Amino acid sequence: MTIFSFYIFDRHCECIYHQDFKRPQRQLRPKVSSKRLSKDGGVTAITEDFKMVSVEDDAKLVFGVVFSLRNMITKLAGEKEQFFLYRTSKYKLHFYETPSNLRFVLVTDPEVDSLRIILEQIYIGLYVEYVAKNALAPTEHAGGAGVNNELFSLGLDRFLRPLAIFD
Structure with a gap:
């Protein structure tokens, strides 16, 4: 796995x-397109500037997928149905939501079985x-301050290493 x-x-x-x-090669996304005009007025080349997808953009995209799928499932199947995982041909997204609305997401290869129990153990353990339980840790993470606990x-890392293949 x-x-x-x-x-x-x-x-x-x-x-x-x-x-x-272990992350697949980051994709380059088009940032700006520009056209070069030749002397006779025709287009000779179209160039695109590319930028790397940032970690913040990845996090926004992951949360957008989770949020959209949760809302869709709730509207189609009712309040009692829950969203646990999402699978594509390239990856599988495992999801666990706590009673305090913390959302844990693990992205793995598509052949992995459901890791909802693993996410629950990460939360509890x-x-x-x-x-x-850390009295010095902030309870709210406003302004982009995240979990900074070594x-x-x-x-x-010790919990997930035995479960995973790291190349």
Whole structure:
């Protein structure tokens, strides 16, 4: 099983923690298109400037997928149905939401079985122990301040390493 990345979103829809494990090559996205005109008025070349997809953009896209799918499932199937995972041909997105509206997302390769139990264990065993019970940690992560806890990061790495293939 290959784990690509892990995200935690707070109740204000902000990404408060992100960790990449093994990520496919980042895509380049078109930023600006420009046309060069020849002397006779015809277009000789079209060039595009490309930029790397940032971690913040990735987090926004991941949350957008989760938010949209949750809303769609609620509208189509009712309040009792829940969203746990989403699969494409390239990746699988595993989702766990806590009672306090923290959202844990794990992105893996598509052949992996559901990791909802793993996300629940990360919340109970690592997040609650090292972040929520930490009197010095902020309870709100306003202004982009995320989870900055070395014990949580090390514990997460130790927890996920035996489960994953890291090349």
